[in-house]
Amino acid sequence: MSESKIIIDIVVDVQKDFITGALANEQAQANVAHLAQTAQSHARAGHWMFFTRDTHPDxxxxxxxxxxxxxxxxxxxxxxxxxxxxxxxxxSDTEPAVCRIIDKPTFGSYMLPGDILDELMAHNRSVEDIEKFVIYGYCTDICVISNAMVLRAAFPETEIEIQADCCAGVTPQSHQTALDAMQACQFTILK
Known part of the structure; x- marks a missing residue:
């Protein structure tokens, strides 16, 4: 197959409640514009885009x-x-080949690997066609690390990068602790 490798962005929980709402976060407020520009740039470059949403009942x-x-x-x-x-x-003005929103009831989406595999099959592609995952969003120390670990378990041979400048933790210290933990688990941390 002559098609190029696929880069998949996992954009975690970039929701109003984690920025200015119920769990407002100054670090998220400071980098949400940069995160949005990064997502737009990656989508325009042909990345597949998966957006997770923390989703809770009443x-x-x-x-x-x-x-x-x-x-x-x-x-x-x-x-x-x-x-x-x-x-x-x-x-709003991008048209990625794949753009999915995944509602997840807990920190890490156990369904995410299956959703990715479904898209690969729908595009007649395989796991070997994935160049890497790029993960970013909120909160580094809860949902970002949880989804990164789910993907590491499901795709052990695939490179996974954490776009640290597009993440924010509950505190700056817990953000750094999560980045250190992910680095220890063989994720590539991009600053």
């Missing part, structure tokens, strides 16, 4: 996660659940 506070993090956020259908306006605007 009874979030009664869930296991809600009992440990008692801040209602990313409630499906509410404004804070929506992708950031900056990202929506940046992506």
């Amino acid at each position: 009874n979030y506070l009664q869930t296991r996660e809600g009992r440990h993090l008692p801040v209602a956020h990313c409630i499906q259908g509410e404004d804070g659940w929506n992708l950031a306006a900056e990202l929506e605007t940046a992506m």
